[in-house]
Amino acid sequence: MRWLPFELHTHTPHSDGTHSLLEMCRVAAELGLEGIALTDHNTVSGLADAEAVSRQTGIAIIPGMEWTTFYGHMLTLGAPYCEWRDLGPDDIHKGIARVHEQGGIVGIAHPYSFGSPICTGCHWDYTVSDWNQIDYMEVWHETMPSMKNHNVPAFRQWTELLNQGYRISATAGRDWHRSDPADPLAAYTYIGLPDAPLPHSLTDLIAAIRQGRLCLSMGPLLEVSLNLGADQYGLGSVVPLPVREAHPEAELTVKITGSPRPERPWGAEGGSLIIIDSNLGELAKVPAIEYDGLPIPLTTAGLRWLRVRLFGTINGILTTIACTNAVYFANEQQHEE
Amino acid sequence: MPKDIIAVEGKLTPLSSKTHITYQFHLEHALSSLEIDFRYAPKQFLDREASKPLILEAIENFADPAWAELYKKQWENYYPLQNLLTLSLDSPSGFRGSAHRHAPEQRHMICPDGSKTSPGFIAGDVPSGVWKVTISVHCVVTPDCRYELLVRGTDQ
Numbered sequence: 001m002r003w004l005p006f007e008l009h010t011h012t013p014h015s016d017g018t019h020s021l022l023e024m025c026r027v028a029a030e031l032g033l034e035g036i037a038l039t040d041h042n043t044v045s046g047l048a049d050a051e052a053v054s055r056q057t058g059i060a061i062i063p064g065m066e067w068t069t070f071y072g073h074m075l076t077l078g079a080p081y082c083e084w085r086d087l088g089p090d091d092i093h094k095g096i097a098r099v100h101e102q103g104g105i106v107g108i109a110h111p112y113s114f115g116s117p118i119c120t121g122c123h124w125d126y127t128v129s130d131w132n133q134i135d136y137m138e139v140w141h142e143t144m145p146s147m148k149n150h151n152v153p154a155f156r157q158w159t160e161l162l163n164q165g166y167r168i169s170a171t172a173g174r175d176w177h178r179s180d181p182a183d184p185l186a187a188y189t190y191i192g193l194p195d196a197p198l199p200h201s202l203t204d205l206i207a208a209i210r211q212g213r214l215c216l217s218m219g220p221l222l223e224v225s226l227n228l229g230a231d232q233y234g235l236g237s238v239v240p241l242p243v244r245e246a247h248p249e250a251e252l253t254v255k256i257t258g259s260p261r262p263e264r265p266w267g268a269e270g271g272s273l274i275i276i277d278s279n280l281g282e283l284a285k286v287p288a289i290e291y292d293g294l295p296i297p298l299t300t301a302g303l304r305w306l307r308v309r310l311f312g313t314i315n316g317i318l319t320t321i322a323c324t325n326a327v328y329f330a331n332e333q334q335h336e337e
Numbered sequence: 338m339p340k341d342i343i344a345v346e347g348k349l350t351p352l353s354s355k356t357h358i359t360y361q362f363h364l365e366h367a368l369s370s371l372e373i374d375f376r377y378a379p380k381q382f383l384d385r386e387a388s389k390p391l392i393l394e395a396i397e398n399f400a401d402p403a404w405a406e407l408y409k410k411q412w413e414n415y416y417p418l419q420n421l422l423t424l425s426l427d428s429p430s431g432f433r434g435s436a437h438r439h440a441p442e443q444r445h446m447i448c449p450d451g452s453k454t455s456p457g458f459i460a461g462d463v464p465s466g467v468w469k470v471t472i473s474v475h476c477v478v479t480p481d482c483r484y485e486l487l488v489r490g491t492d493q
Contacts, residue, residue, distance in 0.1 A: 013456045014456045014457045015435075015436075015437040015438060015457060016437060040437075040457075041435075042435045042437045043425075043435045043457045043459075045456065045457055045460075046456070048451060048459075068437055070354075070355040070475060081432045085357055085425070085471060085473065112399070112401075113399075114395055114396070114399040115395065115398070116395070116475070117354075117391055117392075117395060117419075117478045118392065118395045118415045118418070120475035121475060123399050149401070149404060152401065153401055
């Protein structure tokens with residue numbers, strides 16, 4: 001599998017951004033990104049330039065949009081324009097179905113931003129009656145996301161939904177409106193893609209995001225492999241119940257690869273910890289430098305999901321440096337898709 | 338010379354927040370371009386005393402309770418509040434773009450030439466048939482807010 005860093009929430013002058021798609025993609029390349037999703041507010045007109053810009057900059061561009069509605073902002077990826085103006089606060093599933101029917105996926109953008117009149121529609125107020133229909137949540141929003149207050153409840157809600165058995169992906173999104181070199185760093189969303197020749201198809205990208213082959217990170221990539229006997233499971237995959245039951249003991253390896261970018265020096269060093277979160281709480285908390293790439297023993301009884309966080313110091317502040325999406329465990333109470 | 342197709346104005350109050358106003362019109366003939374002028378005022382709500390309770394209420398509604406008091410002390414960070422009205426356009430065959438941006442005075446052109454069509458709108462022919470311009474009233478915070486919308490077309 002090949003892991004590529006993407007920025008999944010961006011704007012241009014086609015809505016209220018100030019950098020053109022070309023300017024943004026040039027800066028994206030300088031920031032070490034391999035791709036972006038263009039998610040202008042309520043329009044797709046900026047995509048007319050996407051092919052030329054992609055060719056010129058080498059940056060992959062996922063077509064998207066940010067539904068910027070009265071009751072919440074919803075990111076769509078891989079679908080053409082889908083209608084939102086006729087939907088009320090209890091109608092979001094009708095809107096989600098429109099996106100899914102067109103082959104796209106949906107994600108709740110910055111669910112806990114302040115809403116109207118401070119930021120119109122920015123707080124998620126739609127009634128979600130079936131969380132299986134939500135493909136992803138933007139749990140890390142803006143620059144330096146692990147330190148932003150409004151991301152704390154978003155991250156918590158994602159965790160609670162995982163606990164309830166939902167399989168929901170999590171992404172980072174800078175909500176990138178302007179290219180200012182003085183801006184603090186944004187997180188990458190690494191996307192795990194098949195070892196196929198570049199460029200990857202849109203279908204592969206959308207499938208990877210939907211499935212949760214994702215690692216949110218301020219720099220280092222966390223590659224996770226859960227080994228139960230001879231079987232290996234990666235992010236977004238589901239361990240079948242008989243496999244879990246046959247293997248009460250498992251081993252998890254986390255390979256930490258630092259970013260080549262000098263402004264993102266964080267990795268296994270510097271006292272960082274590997275933390276394995278799960279529905280049963282923290283399964284392990286070990287020094288990253290000692291366990292980088294080495295097996296961490298786990299017991300599998302009662303697990304519904306686990307994910308890996310790299311916890312350490314950024315600019316003197318203890319925080320999450322990187323966090324993966326989940327590995328899931330099937331069980332009798334699971335919510336089937 | 339462009340000729341007028343719609344020239345309307347209206348007055349909104351905070352009750353109009355979260356509503357859409359659609360002007361639907363019929364083009365008898367295809368045009369070479371469509372032009373839209375849109376403005377609304379005021380943009381900012383510059384009444385500090387009247388803004389404070391609105392901001393405090395939003396903080397109460399949206400902030401994590403653990404931090405609400407801290408945010409409330411800093412309520413002026415959110416002053417001044419602003420009105421936000423945005424435009425979108427539908428041609429007889431469907432969605433033709435929108436201008437989700439904050440400027441309270443906007444001029445747009447839609448035509449087959451991508452370099453002349455305004456950002457946010459989809460370049461292409463301007464066929465005959467039923468068109469719609471929608472004003473999405475995301476938020477009106479001022480006691481009243483006036484808008485003007487002028488749609489003009491240029492013959493082929």
